[in-house]
Amino acid sequence: MTTSGEPASSQAPAPSGEALALEVEDLWVRLGGHEILRGVSFSVAAGSLTGLIGENGAGKTTLLRAVLGLLPISSGEVRVARGHLGRRSIGYVPQKVVLDPDLPVRARDLVELGADGRRLGIPMRSNAKRVFVDQLLQAVDASHLADARVGALSGGEQQRVLIAHALASLPRLLLLDEPLASLDPRSTQETADLLGRIASERKVGVLLSTHDINPLLPVMDRVVYLAAGRAVSGRTEEVVRSDVLSALYRHHVDVFHAHGRVLVSVGEEQSEQGCELDPDDCTDPEKPSGENVAGGPSPAAAVAGPGQQ
Amino acid sequence: MSVLHAIFQPGLFSNSSVQDAAVLGAVVALVCAPVGVFTVVRGQSFAGHAFADVTATGGSAAFLLGVSPLLGFVVMALAGASATELLGAERQRGRDLVTGVVLGAGLGLSALLLYLTTTTQSTTGAAVTVLFGSIFAVSTSTLPLVIGFGASALFLVGLVYRPLLLSSINPDLASAQGLGRRVVGLAYMVALALSVALSALTIGAILSTALLIGPAAAALRLAKSPGRAIAWAALIGVAATWAGIVLAYDSYNWPPAQQGWPVSFFVVSLVLAAYLLAQLTGRRARRA
Numbered sequence: 001m002t003t004s005g006e007p008a009s010s011q012a013p014a015p016s017g018e019a020l021a022l023e024v025e026d027l028w029v030r031l032g033g034h035e036i037l038r039g040v041s042f043s044v045a046a047g048s049l050t051g052l053i054g055e056n057g058a059g060k061t062t063l064l065r066a067v068l069g070l071l072p073i074s075s076g077e078v079r080v081a082r083g084h085l086g087r088r089s090i091g092y093v094p095q096k097v098v099l100d101p102d103l104p105v106r107a108r109d110l111v112e113l114g115a116d117g118r119r120l121g122i123p124m125r126s127n128a129k130r131v132f133v134d135q136l137l138q139a140v141d142a143s144h145l146a147d148a149r150v151g152a153l154s155g156g157e158q159q160r161v162l163i164a165h166a167l168a169s170l171p172r173l174l175l176l177d178e179p180l181a182s183l184d185p186r187s188t189q190e191t192a193d194l195l196g197r198i199a200s201e202r203k204v205g206v207l208l209s210t211h212d213i214n215p216l217l218p219v220m221d222r223v224v225y226l227a228a229g230r231a232v233s234g235r236t237e238e239v240v241r242s243d244v245l246s247a248l249y250r251h252h253v254d255v256f257h258a259h260g261r262v263l264v265s266v267g268e269e270q271s272e273q274g275c276e277l278d279p280d281d282c283t284d285p286e287k288p289s290g291e292n293v294a295g296g297p298s299p300a301a302a303v304a305g306p307g308q309q
Numbered sequence: 310m311s312v313l314h315a316i317f318q319p320g321l322f323s324n325s326s327v328q329d330a331a332v333l334g335a336v337v338a339l340v341c342a343p344v345g346v347f348t349v350v351r352g353q354s355f356a357g358h359a360f361a362d363v364t365a366t367g368g369s370a371a372f373l374l375g376v377s378p379l380l381g382f383v384v385m386a387l388a389g390a391s392a393t394e395l396l397g398a399e400r401q402r403g404r405d406l407v408t409g410v411v412l413g414a415g416l417g418l419s420a421l422l423l424y425l426t427t428t429t430q431s432t433t434g435a436a437v438t439v440l441f442g443s444i445f446a447v448s449t450s451t452l453p454l455v456i457g458f459g460a461s462a463l464f465l466v467g468l469v470y471r472p473l474l475l476s477s478i479n480p481d482l483a484s485a486q487g488l489g490r491r492v493v494g495l496a497y498m499v500a501l502a503l504s505v506a507l508s509a510l511t512i513g514a515i516l517s518t519a520l521l522i523g524p525a526a527a528a529l530r531l532a533k534s535p536g537r538a539i540a541w542a543a544l545i546g547v548a549a550t551w552a553g554i555v556l557a558y559d560s561y562n563w564p565p566a567q568q569g570w571p572v573s574f575f576v577v578s579l580v581l582a583a584y585l586l587a588q589l590t591g592r593r594a595r596r597a
Contacts, residue, residue: 070484092485102529103350104538105478117475117486122467149533150478165482 020081021046021173021205022067027076029059029066035229036062039076042224042233044205046081046172049196050233051216052209054226055266060209061095063226064175067207068092081172081205091166091204095177099158101151107161108133108146114168136164139202140194156187160194167202174198176208180215188215195219213240214261240264321558330444330554330572333455337507337520338546340459343466343539344504345525345546347497350535351477356393356498357518360505363389363415365514367506368439369422373429378439379451382509383458385415386502394498442513442573444554455507462503469496474535511550512573520546523580527587545587549579 022044029037036059044050054060065071067078068090080090091114099105111133116123137143140160145153150161159179166174176195180188196219199206210216213223213236223240224233227248232239239245240262245253249266256263321327348357367385368378392411423436438446447455466473472493476483480490508517528541553576560570 068485069487090485092482094479094481094485097479097481099478100350103478104346104529104532104535105474106533109534110478113471113475113478113482114486117471117483118488119471120468122470147533162482166485169486 019046020044020079021048022081022207023077023079024063024067025077025079027063027066027078028074029062029071030074031062031071035074037066038229040224040226040229040231041076042222042231044173044207045221046205047200047203048221049199049206049208049216049219050222050224051213051220051236052207052224052226053211053213054209055211058226059229060226061177064092064177064207064209067173067175089169089171089173091163091169091171091174093159093162093166093174093176093179095181097158097162099151099153101149103149103151105150106147107137107142107150107153107164110150110161111136111164111168114165133168136168137161139167139198140164154187156183156191159183159187159191163194163198167198167204172203172205174204174206176206178210179208180210180212192216192219213264217260217262316555316559318559318562321555324558325449326445327554327558329447329449329452331551332452333444333447334511334550334554334576335547336455336459337504337511338524338550339543340462341504341508341521341546342524342528342543344462344497344500345521345523346528346535346538346542347466347473347477348501349522349525349529350474351497353501354518354522357501357505357521359393359412360386360389360502361509361514361517362412364506364509364517365439366415366419366422368509368514369419369426369435372435372439373422373426377451377454379454379458379506379510382506382514383503386506386509387499390495390498390502394495437571438513440513440515441571442509442511442516444511444572445557445569447510451510455510458503459507462500462507465496465500469493473497512576516573516577519577519580520550523577523584524549527580527584530584530587531590545580545583549576549583552579 020043024043025041027037027040028035040059040063042050052060052063062071066073067080069078082089112123112129114136115129115132134143134146137146140163142157142160142164145157145161150158153161163174163176163179166176174195179195180191183191192215195206195208198204199219199221207224208216213220216223217236220236222233223236224231225239225245225248227245230248232244232248240255242253242255245255245264245266254265256265348354363385364382367381367383367388369381370385371378371381374381419439423439426435434443437443469492472483472488473496475486476488476490476493483490483493504521505517508520511517512520524542524545525538527545528538532538532541553572556575557569557572560575561568563570
């Protein structure tokens with residue numbers, strides 16, 4: 001019996017770590033006459049990291065923007081845990097943020113705007129604010145960058161400051177759109193590890209999109225695999241399997257394991273690897289994937305590694 | 310001492326035109342500082358210049374109607390701000406359209422208005438006043454109006470300071486916080502229109518963006534934080550305006566005609582000098 005008020009249940013009530021930061025149920029999003037998301041369902045637990053995996057054009061950005069409330073939802077439901085003061089608060093790091101080197105904005109200023117960017121009036125200096133910002137910068141290993149211009153930082157450094165900015169509103173849910181793209185291999189792994197640490201230490205549900213699953217393997221609790229607007233979710237070993245992904249893509253997909261790495265070979269002209277090597281080759285969002293292509297794994301897919309140098 | 314005497318000539322500080330000009334110049338430079346910094350950060354110098362062009366039409370119309378040119382400047386600048394929002398001139402394609410069609414028409418219209426002014430009235434120098442400004446000719450009665458418009462612009466920018474800063478740094482970060490771009494953008498546009506109008510009154514419609522953009526662009530080289538950038542822009546703007554006024558007063562003794570050189574020439578040159586200096590020191594500071 002699992003009635004709500006039962007006092008002596010053998011199963012302890014879900015600890016706060018098991019609370020959900022995000023629940024997406026049968027989400028459909030239609031843009032410009034095309035179904036971009038076709039009934040996507042998954043959840044992200046507080047304190048866990050979920051990877052949103054898919055090729056360019058699979059609908060990753062659309063999904064994140066729909067969760068943020070920046071896109072209209074055709075049907076379905078998105079539930080986000082209430083954050084600080086009951087406000088719906090989501091930390092968001094957009095894709096490819098370009099920060100001009102001439103911006104008169106220090107890392108510290110950008111993080112501060114994450115906390116009070118909505119407020120009206122001129123900001124006043126305070127010691128409490130300074131300590132708060134310092135703590136956030138420390139949490140992302142960027143204390144030494146506090147007084148540097150954000151535009152002058154390297155890609156990996158900017159990414160860390162943007163993560164601190166997104167955390168400054170004390171969100172229960174942190175969304176990141178391709179945070180690992182265009183970072184060098186070392187920064188890629190450092191950023192992935194940092195996000196795993198932030199999820200568990202700050203009890204934030206982290207959902208990040210990426211087209212390369214490998215840097216996330218050590219830190220990822222769950223995966224949402226997206227293809228042509230449909231998704232499967234679960235633990236990595238449950239999802240990243242030939243049979244599951246073949247069912248998702250609706251044609252044969254190979255999954256290779258080698259040296260602790262995963263290579264997903266989508267038997268399509270525009271394979272995942274093709275996307276990584278040349279994003280211009282990738283499927284358009286409106287182009288139905290899986291139905292139009294026959295044939296086995298393309299030679300490029302078989303040869304190329306999963307986007308690693 | 311004699312050098313000081315040569316620069317600050319007798320009668321400079323007691324001259325009421327000079328006093329009014331100093332107040333006007335300081336107010337305008339102070340208003341232009343924050344608005345200019347945001348304009349440069351947002352990359353909207355174009356909008357500033359567009360407003361400047363259409364303010365020329367407003368100033369010319371004001372001369373023809375015999376009302377204060379400031380009113381003409383303000384009305385047309387605000388109309389320009391609305392038109393910019395409507396035509397979507399923030400987008401690249403919209404910009405091309407606005408540049409080619411609307412601004413040309415605005416300046417053409419002001420040519421007609423100035424022609425009508427000079428043929429129907431005995432006023433001379435309307436064209437020079439509208440296009441290149443004449444800070445000494447601004448009457449004392451205009452000053453409260455200048456301060457009122459300036460305070461409004463400062464109030465607007467102060468009100469939306471943080472949302473505006475965030476959306477200027479990156480629009481996606483602002484929308485992630487649920488900030489509507491429209492309202493903040495509109496408040497900024499109105500503040501920009503008011504600043505351009507005030508600047509047009511000081512150094513002329515054509516040159517008005519120099520006082521708006523120049524000190525801000527120099528400040529961006531010198532300051533690391535937004536607050537300090539605004540402070541630097543204010544300092545450079547006020548210094549250039551006041552020094553321009555002093556030099557213009559001196560130039561009444563200069564050749565060829567002993568009539569005084571245009572103030573705008575000095576102000577704009579000093580702003581340029583400040584920018585170049587900031588460029589040099591800023592580069593050295595960054596290398597260190």
